[in-house]
Amino acid sequence: MAEQELHFTDEELNEIEKIKAKFPTAKAATLRVLWVAQKKYGHVEPEVQALVAKTLDLPESHVHGVASFYTQYYKEEMGKFVLDVCTCLSCQLCGGYDVLHQIEDRLGIKAGETTDDGLFSVQEVECLGACGYAPMVQITNGVYANNLTEEKVDKLLENLKNGKMPEFESMVMRQNEKRIKAATE
Amino acid sequence: MVEDWKSYEPLLIPDIPNLHKIDVYEDNGGYEAFRTVLGDQDKWSRKNVTEEVKAANIRGRGGAGFNCGLKWSFMPEPDDRPRYLACNGDESEPGTFKDRNIFEFNPHLFIEGALIAAYAMSIDTIYVYVRGEYIDWVNKFEEAVEEAYEKGYIGNNILDSDFSVDLHTTYGAGAYICGEETGMLESLEGKRGYPRVKPPFPAQKGLWGNPTTINNIETLANVPLVINNGAEWYQSIGVEGHTGPVLYGISGHVNKPGVYEYPAGMPVMDLINDVAGGIRGGKKLKALIPGGASTPILRADQLEGVSMDSNSLREAGSMMGTAGMVVMDEDTDMVDLLWRITHFFHHESCGQCTPCRDGTGWLEKVMVKIKNGNGEIKDLDLLLDMTTMMEGRTICALADAAAWPVRHTITRFRDEFEARCKKSVHAVA
Amino acid sequence: MPEVFIDNERYEFEGDHMALQFILDQGMEVPFFCYHPSMSIPANCRQCMVKAGQYIKDDETGEYELDENGERKIRWFPKMQTSCALKLQDGMVIQTQETSEEAERAQKDTLELLLINHPLDCPICDQAGECPLQIQTYKYGPEGSRFEVKKVHKPKRVELGPRVTLDAERCINCTRCVRFTEEISETNQLTIVSRGDKNYPMTAPNQEFDDPYSMNTVDICPVGALTSTDFRFKARVWEMNQTPSIDITNGKGCNIDLWTRDNQVLRITPRQNKAVNDYWMPDEGRSAYELFNENRASRPSIKLDGSNQSNTSWNNAIETFAETIEAHSGDDVLVIGSPHASVEENYALNKFFNLLGASNARFTPHIIDGYGDGFLITDDQAPNTNGCRLLNLNETDHKDLATAISKAKVCIILSDNLVGRKVVAASDLGNTYTISFATNMTETAKASDLVIPITCVAEHAASYVNIDGRIQRSFPAKETKYTNRRLNLEMSEGRLDRYGTNFDNWVSEEHKVDCLPLWDFLNKLAERLGLDYHVNHSRTILAEISSAIPSFENVTFEKMDEQQGIQLNLDNQKIKQK
Incomplete structure (x- = not known):
């Protein structure tokens, strides 16, 4: 990372104040401020952790312990798109590993690696709570791509290469026929 | 066992387009329960609300199945300390994907339930903790919270009453253990999600040492139904000992996976064959995990006449858990399945307690050995012995949750495991 | 009930x-x-x-x-x-x-579960011999392991800070070290990082574990995960003797143990005393062991030509000392006691020279304002300032002491590095005949005309009154040229003492310092001067103090041993010494 000192903008500091106001202690804001920092820098490398600690006036060790406990924080720089492929239980049963291997194959990297062009990272992750829409992938801690097939995975990669993120997909309960109708109209 | 389920109309997620918008919710009777309670505080004293909810016996939908109203009654009398309701939307048990539907399709029902709970327990601050991966649902839910603030359902002197409460939404960053109630409290306090030693229980010393009650999202969504219709009505849905509507999350090898809302006590085979459209590709059913990864697996032949309620599932040799049903067809490799489950718990153990920290890793490593064809029969016995070394020996139930699938998958599919093991080189005497 | x-x-x-x-x-x-x-x-x-x-x-x-x-x-x-x-x-x-x-x-x-990911490297682990994991495994553990798969690997030989080394593979994640920095030293320098069986304690990235109490984590680590960088690989626990003592590096008087092997102190660890230091001590106090081993004053030395000191015999030292005294009247002699020396030494010295007509001994406290932390580190750099006060030595500030030195013809200094701590300059001692009773060859000793080597806290039994007025005592932990572990019942005997011989390569006569307890030297000097002065042991000095000075009433070694020290009344400081 660059030598220059990291800092939050006034806007970000405002957001942090709002987060702090939710809780009786500054410590409670640790997770959320790490998120703010990750959104800004794309990772929470040591310097970023130190910034969070300084901003909240907390021991750096505390922030480091927290950052290393939670898997969604990127402890190092990742690709522009991080593909979190669920391979857990229902996704395992429904081809999660096929999706993982297909992505590894297409991008020429293994799970845990980043492509040379810095565009993609691939990770094998635990259950993301989309079991009925397996197999699935979460993109950079954001949107879910559900019910994947070989074609859909290729299309997804293609779209991402062109900078097009998938849209949020509402998975309406099959019993809610009116809702489904309303959604498709 | 519930038989007339085909005529059931969803209550938690009714078929009303745009119900997530507060106007639509209000037009359909939304916030009536909360208004009723605040409007007639003599009839609906804090104690009476708790009693009504207790009588309804809403069994906790987060997995433990504990009577919600009874849990509320554990809160001490108010003193000068702050009091908290922590709503658990961490939903991380593999096979479970129900609460996100409430956030997306009927958030106000849950908010209303949480507000009534807060009223009943004299709570001044509600926290809703959602898993970090659900950021899209967090954002949707926060819109609903904003609407509720604007309409004056949350805030100071709500609906001109003397009741005030705040509701804050926050989220995690990837840790299954934060779904454990005290692990969630630690995470809410901004720390590593290490579950706490109990006692003291959260009702005595919860968030920042103050009285706290923790409820699951779906559990709280049931509360307005109870207030509107009464405990007796609620008790008429489902089966004896387990009542009310349940969000069943059906996944795995079925034709129509997804979340379905039906009464508790649904016949398992009806859910698989009728509701979820049967096994994919016309294959045969092999096994079912009824309530999330930690609940013991049941073989197809164990499912005859079993219904999705705690009594029936206990008799069958499993548990209701989160009602996240994972269905497996005849081609499923049980060794692979169990290995992946052990991998999950190894990955998610917080690392505090010895039996879980070191036990989950050992389980996975032995499973890898067996999966790769290098296992021996003695490894199966070792695995079974390790489950007794882990179960009931830790601060929270993660070690139990890791041990049960191992014990039950091996004992219920022993042949399949033995077949993967190397032949013994010793002659059998 | x-x-x-x-x-x-x-x-x-x-x-x-x-x-x-x-x-x-x-x-x-x-x-x-x-x-x-x-x-x-x-x-x-x-x-x-x-x-x-x-x-x-x-x-x-x-x-x-x-x-x-x-x-x-x-x-x-x-x-x-x-x-x-x-x-x-x-x-x-x-x-x-x-x-x-x-x-x-x-x-x-x-x-069994604790051991599966533990490296089981006891043969090369410093903790072996005093390791709760090792001990309890022998007592309560399984006979073997059923673990036949790969262990988790973690960082080894990590220098967490200047004094503590981490082997994360040995760690059992008890979190004692992390809790210590959160709850006791309150520096919050450590945390557990990662999750599950990848857990281990660590500082924040790019931060040092330089907590002034960091080495307490080594003591409380129940395995060999945290070891003392200084003590690593120096000695096995069972080769050492463990002797109770008092930390002399500041005014708190932390209760400690001296760990010796072959008459060298190899490490210092805290000894529990609820009333003083609980289970803890500052890191600073632990390096004091070097004072006991190195740069010691051994054999008397004397300045013969100009500023060059050379060793001399005890007889010559006594003769020179006696002649100097005899050549001067009591008024010419300035006696300087020391907050760095024990109650018994200060009393014996003062009494001896009072008998010779010298006025009451002076002393000057060794205080650095703002140095203390309100916990176990004190402004007071000496272990016995209150002891000097209760003995009614003449408390003198730096300036007055320097003036007094400049006026005196003979100046007798009891182990206090007045030059080193800038009370006087070495040159200020040039105008007076300076005799130092010294444990170490400090600047002051080096500037003296005659140096009498005396025993240090590790070599004698003596008491010290801490900043809170608690009197506590030491035990002899290492032999001098003139003491013998087997004959001195106060000294502990370790395995090597009992079974080692002088022909073994772990026994070195050089580790025995050629020095005497102050009171023994004074006995010899009294004999030469024909003075009616004789004490057998610091115990008898204390008995005399106890009967002469009300502040010390009923104070005995035995009572101190039973009660882990005795609280004295600090208000009662007016009694003059005889």
Whole structure:
């Protein structure tokens, strides 16, 4: 990372104040401020952790312990798109590993690696709570791509290469026929 | 066992387009329960609300199945300390994907339930903790919270009453253990999600040492139904000992996976064959995990006449858990399945307690050995012995949750495991 | 009174007790790792499992319910309990590993699990010999391991800070070190990082574990994960002698143990004393061992030509000393006591020269304002300032002392590095005949005309009064040229003392310093001067002090030993010494 000192903008500091106001202690804001920092820098490398600690006036060790406990924080720089492929239980049963291997194959990297062009990272992750829409992938801690097939995975990669993120997909309960109708109209 | 389920109309997620918008919710009777309670505080004293909810016996939908109203009654009398309701939307048990539907399709029902709970327990601050991966649902839910603030359902002197409460939404960053109630409290306090030693229980010393009650999202969504219709009505849905509507999350090898809302006590085979459209590709059913990864697996032949309620599932040799049903067809490799489950718990153990920290890793490593064809029969016995070394020996139930699938998958599919093991080189005497 | 039943024995208790501490207090044992009596209880190691239950009492009669055999009915708790976090209740029944096979099995299981990812490198581990994991594995662990797969690998030989080295593979994640920095030293420098079996304690990235109390984590680490960078690989525990003593590097008087091998002090660790330092001590006090081994004043030395000192014989030293005294009147002699020396030394010196007509000894405190932290580090850099005050030595500030030195013809300094701590310059001592009683060759000793080497705190029994007025004492831990471990009943004998011989390569005569206790030297000097002065031992000096000075009334070594020191009344400082 660059030598220059990291800092939050006034806007970000405002957001942090709002987060702090939710809780009786500054410590409670640790997770959320790490998120703010990750959104800004794309990772929470040591310097970023130190910034969070300084901003909240907390021991750096505390922030480091927290950052290393939670898997969604990127402890190092990742690709522009991080593909979190669920391979857990229902996704395992429904081809999660096929999706993982297909992505590894297409991008020429293994799970845990980043492509040379810095565009993609691939990770094998635990259950993301989309079991009925397996197999699935979460993109950079954001949107879910559900019910994947070989074609859909290729299309997804293609779209991402062109900078097009998938849209949020509402998975309406099959019993809610009116809702489904309303959604498709 | 519930038989007339085909005529059931969803209550938690009714078929009303745009119900997530507060106007639509209000037009359909939304916030009536909360208004009723605040409007007639003599009839609906804090104690009476708790009693009504207790009588309804809403069994906790987060997995433990504990009577919600009874849990509320554990809160001490108010003193000068702050009091908290922590709503658990961490939903991380593999096979479970129900609460996100409430956030997306009927958030106000849950908010209303949480507000009534807060009223009943004299709570001044509600926290809703959602898993970090659900950021899209967090954002949707926060819109609903904003609407509720604007309409004056949350805030100071709500609906001109003397009741005030705040509701804050926050989220995690990837840790299954934060779904454990005290692990969630630690995470809410901004720390590593290490579950706490109990006692003291959260009702005595919860968030920042103050009285706290923790409820699951779906559990709280049931509360307005109870207030509107009464405990007796609620008790008429489902089966004896387990009542009310349940969000069943059906996944795995079925034709129509997804979340379905039906009464508790649904016949398992009806859910698989009728509701979820049967096994994919016309294959045969092999096994079912009824309530999330930690609940013991049941073989197809164990499912005859079993219904999705705690009594029936206990008799069958499993548990209701989160009602996240994972269905497996005849081609499923049980060794692979169990290995992946052990991998999950190894990955998610917080690392505090010895039996879980070191036990989950050992389980996975032995499973890898067996999966790769290098296992021996003695490894199966070792695995079974390790489950007794882990179960009931830790601060929270993660070690139990890791041990049960191992014990039950091996004992219920022993042949399949033995077949993967190397032949013994010793002659059998 | 409420009662509990532990391993079928009845015990009464009052107030709040956790089962584990209560059991330990009764002199019984349950194995544990994470529990520490002075820190919070995380109950995470799961080693102290016991079987517990409750005798069932009839609500109406208050009597215990009996079964058909007339035995009390027990409702066992559904799970094994960690005794550290199990609060005693009236009528509780506890079965430890002594009486419950289930408890024994649970403890054995935990040890098997603890060891699967532990490197089992005891032969090269400093902790071996004093390792709770090793000891408890022998006592309660499984005979072998069924673990045949790969262990987890973690960082090794990590220098966490200037004084502590981490081997994360040995760590059992008891979190004692992390809790220490959170709850005791409050520097919050350590955290557990990562998750699950990848967990280990660490500082924040790019940060040093330079906590002034960092080495306490080495003491409380129940395995060899945290070791002292300085002491690493120096000695095995069973080769050393452990002698109780007092930290002399500041005014707190932390209770310590001196660990010696072949008459060298190899390390210092804190010794528990609730009234002083609990289980802790500052890192600074631990490096004091170097003072006991290195740069010692050994054999008297004398300035013969100009500024060059050379060693001389004890006889010559005594003769020179005596001649100097005889050549001067008492008024010409300035006696300077020392807050760095013991009560007995200060008293003996002052009394001796009072007998010769010198006026009351002076001393100057060694205070650095703002140095202390309100915990165990004090502004006072000396262990016995209050001892000097209670002995009624003449407390003098730096300036007046320098003036007094410039006026004196003979100046006698008791182990106090006045030059080093800038009270006077070495050149200021040039105009007066300076005799130093010295443990170490400090700037002051080097500037002196005659140096009498005396024993240090590690070599004699003597007492010190700390900043709070508590008098505590040392024991001889290492031999001098003139003492012998086997003849001196106060000295502990270790394995090497008992079985080693002078022909063994671990015995070196060079480690014995050629010095005398101050009072022994004064005996010899008195004999030469024909002075009626003789003491046998610091014990008799203290007995004399005790009868002469009310502040020290009833103070004896024995009482100090029994009570881990005695609190003196600091207000009563007006009595003049005879």
